[in-house]
Amino acid sequence: MRTILTIIQKEFIQIFRNKTMLPIIFIVPVVQLLVLVYAANLEMKSIDLVVIDNDISSVSSKLISKFKGSPFFKVRSSISLKDAENEMKKEDADVIMLIPQNFEKKLITENASEIQLLFNAINGTTASISNVYCRMIISGFNQDIILNSGNLYPELATFETINIENSYWYNPKLDYKIYMSSGILVILVTVISMFLSGINLVREKEIGTIEQINVTPIKKYHFIIGKLIPFLIIALFELAFGLVIAKLVFSLPILGSLWLLFGVAAIFLITTLGLGLFMSTIAQTQQQVMFIAFFFMLVFILMSGIFTPTESMPDWAQKVNYINPIAWFMRVIRMILLKGSGFAQIKKEILILTVYGISVLSMAVWRYRKTS
Amino acid sequence: MNGTPIISAKNLTKKFGNFVANDNLNFDVYEGEIFGFIGANGAGKTTAVRILCGLSFPTSGAIKIAGFDVYKQTEKIKKQIGYMSQKFSLYDDLTVYENIRFYAKIYGMKTKEIKTKTEDLLNELNFAHARDKKIRDIPLGWKQKLAFSTAIFHNPKIVFLDEPTGGVDPITRRQFWDLIYKASDKGITIFVTTHYMDEAEYCDRVSIMDQGKIVALDTPVNLMKEYHSRNMDDVFIKIAR
Structure with missing residues (x-):
């Protein structure tokens, strides 16, 4: 436990000392939410x-x-x-x-x-x-x-005409921005968590400090968890920051429990952070990690149902989406925020995300080698 | 030399594909010794050190460090050793104290002990004023002295130094060797690689490596006698040609 805390302490000192990190943490969510939500608008006005x-x-x-x-x-x-x-x-x-x-x-x-x-x-x-x-x-x-x-x-x-009254549940004004901004929040935490964790570990490889760590009696899971927790905290902070912006700018409704939302987010983030760490145990340079992460993210994000409903995708794509953690979290975040779904309604999604989290994290610990 | 060796390597071989980096190395290092691994760049020194530290597995051979097997007990070995790599390995963006504290805590030292010991160390080095300076802001010679002090901060039985004095001036190198002698006086076994031949003379015993093989192993004085040379430089040139 003390070892994990030692690593967390070290990571936080380094993160807050890094002059490019802080702007990224604060500017990325603002830009993504404000620009993408307006730009990725499917409403036809003219x-x-x-x-x-x-x-x-x-x-x-x-x-x-x-x-x-x-x-x-x-x-x-x-x-x-x-x-x-x-x-x-x-x-x-x-x-x-x-x-x-x-x-x-x-x-x-x-x-x-x-x-x-x-x-x-x-x-x-x-x-x-x-x-x-x-x-x-x-x-x-x-x-x-x-x-x-x-x-x-x-x-x-004399014919009675049938009058159809439509009422749109959970988004009565059919406001596209509500749908989009909730999805962008998912992208935000995914991108931040995967890139930060991926780049961080491989950077220690590049500068050679990983050797010094590997020659200590540190346990593999201590090291991976110590690397994961700081970025988990940052990503959750990003989510909170993004939620505030979405609430203020787009009046994004927050109907469900915030505790539940952040709980599920934490489980989801273990998967993306774990993936980032896993990739950086394989890669040798930051470029390699960026490329692999970019590839996965592009596929996972476009298939996740942020722009188009997953239900309208072909059968094989829906099957692929079973292993797409972003798709599951995308569903859950919209269910909690827009519908106010509670734990009972999203049990299945939580279970699936938990399984992913545990398996990806164990893969990262397993793949991290102190001796080559 | 007597007693049981603290490092014992028998037929240590490491291959990378067809390339043999370490070819049947045999040597013992005894407790308290300063043991030098001498050779040109690419002779296989770093490969051997990495194996002894448990960073890399040998292809074959029987190797024991402080009584532990390098195949099965790497983590036990790691509790007994310190390591300073050729690639400079303190964190650039952390201060002197933060670096020492980080590694000391990983080795399980208590915070109080770390504090007092750091103070003593920095006073001894005449470097107390730089306690809160970031590593990137201090000169290379100092960085290397600090890296060495960090590597032995947790009182290991053995410390492995892989070309610790690369790229620094002769005066700083001399000061660095003073630190090595101090550590040796405290009973720490020193295993050092270098390609500076004057440093070879500072060692108790040296093994000279050439193209992955150990071509000579003895005390510097004996080697100079054997090869009728006045210094190790001559010895090395005669052996390696």
């Missing part, structure tokens, strides 16, 4: 819609004004499809809406009519979101016509 109105009727202009009234669209008109296509090629148009001739006439005589929508699907996600928005507006317009046509077809007007 979809560029180019309208070619070949009908120029009262119905077509009503439809266009519906789009103009929506906050999601920036509407411009164009004379020919060719011009519109050119704009799309220049990335100036996201959607082209073509209203054919006789649009109004067909609607009255045949009781149905058509329009054409063309989407710029370079980014499939934006295209499908634009599609959904367009459909919402057009179907609303449709309903207006049916209701207004009551004077023409009285029997239609």
